[in-house]
Amino acid sequence: MKFMVLVKASVESEAGAAPKPELVEQMDRFNEQLAASGHLVETAGLTRSAEGARLRWFDGLAEPEVVDGPFAETKELVAGVWILRGESVAEIVGLMKQAPNPDRQAGTIEIRPMVESR
């Protein structure tokens, strides 16, 4: 099974501050472990929502409306993702509990299985 792991945004990630070298280093080591164990398929950090856009569809309108970022609801935004291979949600939860968090920041990581079509 494949899973998408979503890291929710924080005030810091939305401010566009580059992560501290300490965090970059720990994250790199964590990713290396995930790669070596065969779990890691892809990892991507997103730039702040100020560089993004949203498209909204409304009933009865043919064209979607385009809204430029930034978007206000910081805690609901995605700041980064992992795509991992694993056997169960519980296995991925176990891995993600060890995700580096050197500054012990409050935050949420969401784990979602992908729909298998092939």
Add this chain to the structure above:
Amino acid sequence: MRFMVIMKASEESESGQVPSTELIAEMGKFNEELVRAGVMLAGEGLASSAEGARVRFGGTAEPSVIDGPFAETKELVAGFWILQVRSLAEAVEWVKRVPNTDGAHHEIEIRRIAEAEDFGDNLTPELKEAEEKLREEVAKNG
């Protein structure tokens, strides 16, 4: 530039309802076009949040685990694409054409993926090299 295109959930996607044959066919055609244009790097749909979990970090305690489903349907992610295009505007043009045969999608968010240059000096040459090695290893897991 790489962009992550995030399809937001709807009541339909959260109900675990399977999309219509027509929508699956339209989506297949759209994805084929993305592939032919050399734009699509990845694309997947997520199962409803009922099958997911959240890990919450805070303070010094062990992280807590909360099982899905999660209530705030419109903020949840239902699927995604990773696109390689020249600009946000080009990504927007592609996303405008995402098939909506079932009339079920309401919002799609487009976000640029950070590249090595975005990390500035914090990405030291050593870390950059480690990053490149990681990419090679990940390609094997694909």
